[in-house]
Amino acid sequence: MLPLVGHRSLLDDTLRRLQPLVPAHQTLVLTSAALVPAVTAVTRPFGVPTANLLAEPRAAGTAAALTWAAAQIERRAGRDAVMICVHADWAVAEEEEFRLALSRAVDVAREHGSLVTVGIVPTRPDPGYGYIRRGPPVAPGVFAVDRFVEKPNRTRAEEMVSEGCLWNSGIFVWRVGDFLDEVRRHTPEVAPALDAALANGNDANMFFAAARSISVDVGVLERSHRVLVIPGDFGWDDVGTWAALQRVRSRDDAGNAVHGPVHAKDAHDNVVHAEGGTVVLYGVSDLVVVTRDGVTLVTTVERSADLKALVESLPAWLAEHPT
Numbered sequence: 001m002l003p004l005v006g007h008r009s010l011l012d013d014t015l016r017r018l019q020p021l022v023p024a025h026q027t028l029v030l031t032s033a034a035l036v037p038a039v040t041a042v043t044r045p046f047g048v049p050t051a052n053l054l055a056e057p058r059a060a061g062t063a064a065a066l067t068w069a070a071a072q073i074e075r076r077a078g079r080d081a082v083m084i085c086v087h088a089d090w091a092v093a094e095e096e097e098f099r100l101a102l103s104r105a106v107d108v109a110r111e112h113g114s115l116v117t118v119g120i121v122p123t124r125p126d127p128g129y130g131y132i133r134r135g136p137p138v139a140p141g142v143f144a145v146d147r148f149v150e151k152p153n154r155t156r157a158e159e160m161v162s163e164g165c166l167w168n169s170g171i172f173v174w175r176v177g178d179f180l181d182e183v184r185r186h187t188p189e190v191a192p193a194l195d196a197a198l199a200n201g202n203d204a205n206m207f208f209a210a211a212r213s214i215s216v217d218v219g220v221l222e223r224s225h226r227v228l229v230i231p232g233d234f235g236w237d238d239v240g241t242w243a244a245l246q247r248v249r250s251r252d253d254a255g256n257a258v259h260g261p262v263h264a265k266d267a268h269d270n271v272v273h274a275e276g277g278t279v280v281l282y283g284v285s286d287l288v289v290v291t292r293d294g295v296t297l298v299t300t301v302e303r304s305a306d307l308k309a310l311v312e313s314l315p316a317w318l319a320e321h322p323t
Contacts, residue, residue: 001035001042004239004248004249004259005091005239005249009042010089010239011029011043011088012042014087014090017095017098017099018086025052027043028052028054029043029048029052029054030054030065030069031053031055031056032055033055033056035055036055039053040053054069054072056068057204057205059213060212061213061219062217063187063211063215063216063219064214066083066179067183068194068204068207069085070179070183071176071180071194071198071202072202073176074177075202077176079176079177079180081175082109082175083172083176084105084106084173086102086171087170089238089240090236090238091237091248092235093235094235097234098232098236101232101234102173104230105118106173108139108142108173109178111139112139112142113226114178114227114228115172115173115179115220115221115224115226116173116227116228117172117227117228117229118169118173118230118232119134119167119229119230120233121167121232122165122166124161125154125157125158126157127151127152127153127157128151128240128241130149130168130217131148131149131152131160131166132145132147132166132167132168132229133145133147133148133149133163133165134165134166134229138228141230142228144229145221145228145229148168148222168217169232170238178226179220182220182224183219186224187223189211189212189219190214190219192210193206193210193211194211196210241304242271242288242299243301243305245271245273246271252264254267255268255270257270257272258271258274258279259274259275260273260274260278261277262278262279262280262281263281264281265283266283267281267285269285270284270286270288270289271301271304272288275291275292276292276294277291286301286302287299287300287301288304
């Protein structure tokens with residue numbers, strides 16, 4: 001919901017990026033129940049119907065979220081409808097190439113009846129990403145997936161890049177019938193909850209209450225033998241940490257990536273996101289400073305990659321802050 005890359009929120013950027021490819025009435029947004037009002041404010045100007053906001057009453061992992069979405073698409077459009085899954089926390093430099101890759105993945109999913117992922121051609125050995133090891137080619141530019149590799153250490157990441165492995169982007173494309181077949185075949189954490197919910201009037205509350213949390217990568221893709229990958233190269237970056245903004249935002253002459261009113265003196269290589277107040281930097285480097293709605297976070301670029309311990313330590317009144 002924040003304007004981390006440009007002047008619009010990441011969700012707004014995502015919807016604009018998809019507009020030439022997918023009409024608004026066929027765009028579903030998966031979110032949490034708490035975020036529905038904020039998401040609606042972004043999606044309404046695009047013409048996305050309210051019924052297309054699928055809100056999880058309880059977080060149950062990406063396997064459950066995508067399974068529920070696939071079931072709703074199947075109910076509306078049939079088993080052969082193709083589902084494109086993307087996240088809203090990305091930066092994409094070459095948007096037309098991005099759409100061409102998605103279109104290619106749609107064709108592959110239809111032709112091969114497979115679960116297709118777009119693997120990003122790495123630009124660096126990044127231990128913050130998962131990787132995909134390509135298997136043998138099944139068509140020009142289309143490969144079987146040998147295996148998925150969770151986030152490696154830096155040495156292993158360097159080896160995997162040199163071996164031609166791809167980043168696991170989280171871009172997935174499949175016919176919903178093919179995907180649901182694989183869920184029922186391989187994912188006992190989710191499949192029984194889905195069938196029970198569908199048998200009881202398409203009950204989302206029942207489904208999310210019964211589904212066990214697991215990622216779609218682990219619960220479906222790593223267990224399936226029907227997964228294909230196509231390489232993608234369109235300036236993709238996952239804006240998953242504040243430090244990532246150094247890569248996707250324009251920087252000043254001192255290497256500072258800033259948003260909002262910021263004054264920097266003898267300061268370099270900092271990341272600043274200022275909303276509702278001015279940030280002044282003097283004689284500091286490699287800091288992350290975020291200020292919004294009366295709360296200010298200050299950490300280092302290095303430590304900003306893992307804020308879990310910080311969030312878990314926050315007092316209740318601050319942990320529940322809308323920021």
